[in-house]
Amino acid sequence: MVSMKDIALKCKVSVATVSKALNDHSDISQEKKLIIKETAKEMGYFPNSAARALKTNRTYNIGVLFVDDANSGLTHEYFARVLEGFKVEAEKNGYDITFINHRIGVRTMSYYEHCMYRGVDGVVIACVNFNHEEVLELINSDLPVVTIDHIFNNRIAVISDNVKGMHDLVEYVYQAGHRKIAYIHGADSSVTTDRLASFYRTLEELNVEVPDEYIREGAYHDSQKAEELTRELLQLKERPTCIFYPDDFACIGGINVIKGLGYRIPEDISVVGYDGLTISDVLEPKLTTLKQDTSRLGREAAIHLVNLIEKPRTALIERVVIAGKIQLGKSVKEI
Incomplete structure (x- = not known):
């Protein structure tokens, strides 16, 4: 794996200069930044996610808690569409998603413990028993949380009208x-x-x-x-x-x-x-x-969660209501 030290040797600069260039520091000239970035790209350099997390205090990973009573998983078209909208918007903002569950290997843990283990920056919760003690543990934690189709007074909720x-x-x-x-x-x-x-x-x-x-x-x-x-x-x-x-x-x-x-x-x-x-x-x-409007439900949940993660001081705890519309068919007779 290519390191910043390898890039520094090739560009004949210090590791500190490479780091500043890759992070767009203002005390490095644009010309030098361009050379270092092009060299990093040619050499196939990717920043280490663990190292980036230590530096930025952010993993760029969002947890998704999705457990439906029918055990249909992502074959549940409604929630599959909602989560696809969420995924697209989250990835557009540079975030990966991880599904939260009860197990890591052979070890059983709570939803909150799984979130801590994965180091997620925030969690979206959809289609669960919202009164379950483990869900309430997440709701009452310090993690940024957005719920879909359920309202808590202390959390942002995105709901269909x-x-x-x-x-x-x-x-x-x-x-x-x-x-x-x-x-x-x-x-x-x-x-x-x-x-x-x-x-x-x-x-x-x-x-x-x-x-x-x-x-x-x-x-x-x-x-x-x-x-x-x-x-x-x-x-x-x-x-x-x-x-x-x-x-x-x-x-x-x-x-x-x-x-x-x-x-x-x-x-x-x-x-x-x-x-x-x-x-x-x-x-x-x-x-x-x-x-x-399943796609918009997912997108709005991602937009508000990312904003809550990145701008916690200005993010409002609000209820976001998304309207739907009648899709006319031929299954209703006019009497």
Whole structure:
């Protein structure tokens, strides 16, 4: 491996001069800087990350904590898109990313201990049980942290506008003439709380009553649970004319049951998804859903985390809300 000493010998200058040139110090002439930098490039020199960390007190490494209940990992399209947006923006700012977990070799450790072991400059947290003691340990630590789709008073949060998103979907379905509207929502979380409250509030504003049996607790990214709950809704004496699902992937389970029982979509029953995944475009009929701006969610999380790392004195603890928009399909009938 090429060292600064090797570059110094070739350029016939001191190691200190090479260091100053590579770090753009002002007391080195531009001409000498150019010669030293070109020589370093030709010789294949790369600064040692450990040495750079000692000098700058920064590793340029960001931790990503991502653990979803469905154990779908990066096959979970919504979060895969969010994390891709985060990765692109982080790398543009010169940062690598490391996934945080419980193990280093055979040793088990907490999320915070893993962050300390890897020496990350900050952490983004997405799709976890935010009430877990190990997550709270990170939240209450001195590490710069940004959360996605969850709010803590002492941390920057980047969230999708679930309140407006659900309002717009309910308003659209109402304008299509539906009054018997059911909702299979996801498991308990701040996202679910916002969507469910917006669902009830919007229908209340529209003077539409929601029977308790129309509301069912399912799970995100779980088509089997959606199948089970859809079957229950279709067995009701007064079955709904439209069913909302927690996400597009779960909606597939509902569609399978509806078609399997001989009903047509949307002629006999309408369905609505959430997220705007690729699958929503290729389903038959094309799914009406709320398309979230996943790329921007990831980018904003990276922008705010990098700013928090590099400018901690001026970084504001704020809630960054990203709007989505209705993606019209053909799964909602006009009554």
